[in-house]
Amino acid sequence: MCVSSLRTSSGRTIKISLGCVSESQFRDVLGKIHAEIERRQHYILKSAERAATIKEIYTPLHQHVYYLQESFLAPEFLQLVKYCTSTDATMEGLMNLIQTEAAPRVFRFPVFRKEFCKDFIEELEHFEQSDAPKGRPNTMNNYGILLNELGFDETFITPLREVYLHPLTALLYSDYGGSCLDSHKAFVVKYAMREDLDLSYHYDNAEVTLNVSLGKDFTEGNLFFGDMRQVPLSETECVEVEHHVTEGLLHRGQHMHGALPISSGTRWNLIIWMRASRERNKLCPMCGKRPTLVESGGFSDGFTMDPDDTSSTFSCSLT
Ligand SMILES: O=C(O)CCC(=O)C(=O)O
Ligand SMILES: [Fe+2]
Numbered sequence: 001m002c003v004s005s006l007r008t009s010s011g012r013t014i015k016i017s018l019g020c021v022s023e024s025q026f027r028d029v030l031g032k033i034h035a036e037i038e039r040r041q042h043y044i045l046k047s048a049e050r051a052a053t054i055k056e057i058y059t060p061l062h063q064h065v066y067y068l069q070e071s072f073l074a075p076e077f078l079q080l081v082k083y084c085t086s087t088d089a090t091m092e093g094l095m096n097l098i099q100t101e102a103a104p105r106v107f108r109f110p111v112f113r114k115e116f117c118k119d120f121i122e123e124l125e126h127f128e129q130s131d132a133p134k135g136r137p138n139t140m141n142n143y144g145i146l147l148n149e150l151g152f153d154e155t156f157i158t159p160l161r162e163v164y165l166h167p168l169t170a171l172l173y174s175d176y177g178g179s180c181l182d183s184h185k186a187f188v189v190k191y192a193m194r195e196d197l198d199l200s201y202h203y204d205n206a207e208v209t210l211n212v213s214l215g216k217d218f219t220e221g222n223l224f225f226g227d228m229r230q231v232p233l234s235e236t237e238c239v240e241v242e243h244h245v246t247e248g249l250l251h252r253g254q255h256m257h258g259a260l261p262i263s264s265g266t267r268w269n270l271i272i273w274m275r276a277s278r279e280r281n282k283l284c285p286m287c288g289k290r291p292t293l294v295e296s297g298g299f300s301d302g303f304t305m306d307p308d309d310t311s312s313t314f315s316c317s318l319t
Helices: 023-041 043-057 075-084 091-098 114-129 153-172
Strands: 002-007 013-019 100-103 106-110 183-192 199-202 208-215 218-220 223-228 239-241 247-252 255-259 262-275 293-295 314-316
Touching: 013 199, 075 091, 075 106, 075 153, 091 100, 091 106, 091 153, 100 239, 106 239, 114 183, 114 208, 114 262, 153 183, 153 247, 153 262, 223 247, 247 255
Parallel strands: none
Antiparallel strands: 002 013, 100 106, 106 247, 183 262, 199 255, 208 247, 208 262, 218 262, 223 239, 223 255, 293 314
């Protein structure tokens, strides 16, 4: 592969692969692209089949974690939400309360309580060890889990987004669709020593992303943030960002980022890619063109024919 390097604020050099330099690498990449096209073509049906099988054969270990309760949330997070819903809330006022801007427009704050993180991971491990089918979140993760297939969307992720996250994103990212988020794709990622260790540099299929560190114990595995995806690599400055268990990092989906390798332990993170159909209907964030809509199931990729009607959602035919 052709490789470029990014230097982080802490002096670390991160290698970024830019493309193929040999015929066999090219063939390998082409094979992966074909497999991915195939996967996406059958995705809706397969995902619905997996969800139905999970419902039929899987018995949760901790039934309560599927239903969002205020007691799962960190008191500091609830205070931020309370501030945002007050009539005189401003972006500056919220940023003063959050305190940590880990990188430009990347905010860190507590989201969950420790006990919830422990129960949630136990539930995920129990599911992982079961015979139930597992849909992986995207091409970058081999061990993550799609939360909608497990039944987390209606009772957990949607209320978390609408009631608690939306007030924050509306103030922090109104210029990136943060005030009109109307769908999401939620999943967990897992890194362990004999599994995936890191995540390469990428942008998300999202307007705003929340990434919460759930545990368990691990060393290293920091995130790094570059610039928005439109900025060339040669002009990019990179910032390494620590991620602490129970805390969330909120960032723009098009802000390039990656995860450095862990050096021991297991690292689980909850990732919520939040979408605003009003933004993405104009320009698909993945192909950079006006989307050509293809009817899909569930929240799909968050495009709509009519932003006032989110009952039918669409994908972009090119992505
Ligand atoms: O591993 C992480 O913390 C980052 C995950 C991520 O960026 C993603 O899945 O989009
Ligand atoms: Fe990401």
